[in-house]
Amino acid sequence: MDPDFHRIKRLPPYVFEEVNRMKAQARAAGEDIIDLGMGNPDSPTPKHIVEKMVETVRDGRTHRYSTSRGIPGLRRANAAYYKRRFDVEIDPETETIATLGSKEGLANLAMAITTPGDVILSPNPSYPIHPYGFIIAGAVVRHFEVGPGIDFFAGLERAVRHCIPTPTCLILNFPSNPTAMTVDLEFYKEVVKFAKEHGMYILSDLAYAEIYFGDVKPPSILQVEGARDIAVEFTSLSKTYSMPGWRMGFATGNKRLIGALARIKSYLDYGAFTPIQVAATAALNGPQDCVEEFRQLYKQRRDVLISGFAAAGWDVPSPEATMFAWAPIPEPFKHLGSLEFSKLLLQEAKVAVAPGLGFGEHGDGFVRVAMVENEQRIRQASRNIKKFMANADQHLAKKEAS
Incomplete structure (x- = not known):
């Protein structure tokens, strides 16, 4: 055997x-x-977040199964974050879902939308789950080089031109892990235009949205008009609030993709422990110092x-x-x-x-x-x-x- x-x-x-x-x-x-x-x-993790967790866990009613989509208050809190930070209106019922960290969300969405043999475009170098989430799901991954001094769009164009069948999805990650590269809103506008022309979805990892050092804040792809037609964005509380072990993140954007992820997750998990979700809500809604x-x-x-x-x-x-x-x-x-x-x-x-x-x-x-x-x-x-x-x-x- x-x-x-x-x-x-x-x-x-x-x-x-x-x-x-x-x-x-x-x-x-x-x-x-x-x-x-x-x-x-x-x-x-900041004290007020920990205290909310402790307070909530003492309530035995929170020890039961939770919900894989995320409790309503948490989804509303993430929608409020998008409005506050990016001036983007998000429907908490249909356009955002809580995930067990952005890593789980991306891998399960890959499982939900991939047919074996689909071609996925992934930057190289990149965080391992970006290509391997799709490889686990049965996709073929075509890499294109990114990094200092590399023409992103030339590499992307070349990758698409030589792909048979046409790629179904493009993965982005800015600010980037590992290269730390950043992009502006004009970059996202060009990417959205390119992806629409070639019939591709976009999965954007924005885990480092709040860890920036200059005056310009990293943008969200969802700020681009029409991006929600094709794009989902993954965010995480791990770095923003120093909550890595809590495993709390979000997928936000295109309703069809969010719905697909919700359906897969309904079979796989009951969501994070409710007190963690309540504490995550307190993180997003509470003081941001x-x-x-x-x-x-x-x-x-x-x-x-x-x-x-x-x-x-x-x-x-x-x-x-x-x-x-x-x-x-x-x-x-x-x-x-x-x-x-x-x-x-x-x-x-x-x-x-x-x-x-x-x-x-x-x-x-x-x-x-x-x-x-x-x-x-x-x-x-x-x-x-x-x-x-x-x-x-x-x-x-x-x-x-x-």
Whole structure:
């Protein structure tokens, strides 16, 4: 009997696992590893959100099954957020649905709308669930390269021109994980026009809408006239309110796509625990000072990281948004590729980063650095990297000899 299963065969080994295993072994041996790898917010969830959760969980009536679409108050709160933040009117009954984080929402929507053999357009590099959610659903994924200095629309046009059958869906993610790239409303207007001309749906991941550092706020694709004819947008409370473990997000937009997701979810889950949904409602409707505080926290960490790495001899572009820096592999180590460089950095500098290869082959010249340690630890990472860079020849010779 063949021990492999078809869907599992389509999923390559998780590139991050090798670095994670080395990190765990080093820590088990008592080594102090500064972890800038996983984008896992380290700040506690704001007190008023936690208190609402505690208050609600004490009510035994909230311990029963919830609803997979999200409780009505939560959907209304998300609609109010869209009006407040983007000046977009959302029908909480038909145009938004609560998800168990944006990752679950995207994967289940892929399952709902994909026929085996459908072609999906996905940027590369990208967050793994963007292409692999569709691969799990049976689609064929055509990648097009994105990143600094890459012409997005030229790549998109080329991908569509060489696709048979015509792609059914386009995935977007701005501000981007991992590249931290941002776009403006004019970009979304062009994308919507392009997608309509080619009969494609758009799935837009806007998880980092509130983690930005300049004066210009990242826009929503739903601000574009006619976008709701073809687009669904995924948002999350994980980074905005430092609620990663709570697993609360939303899909918002096209009624047909939202309806398809709702139907799939009605078979798969009963929604998040009701007290979590009530606390998420309090997050969206309550005081928003915490959002600005988290934004400033990441901005300060960004500035410390970029200046510290520069002083260490590693020039990293300063991101305009997200909690990540997309760092080109330093010249002496470029030939190693991102996985071997990440392993060497962990072994010799005691700093963990995410290899760019884990986000697609076009990410292999980079590593993703997450701003999930405090400023003191980031400064320590910079000092470690400075010593590492100063002894590049020694580390490379040691590696080649091993």
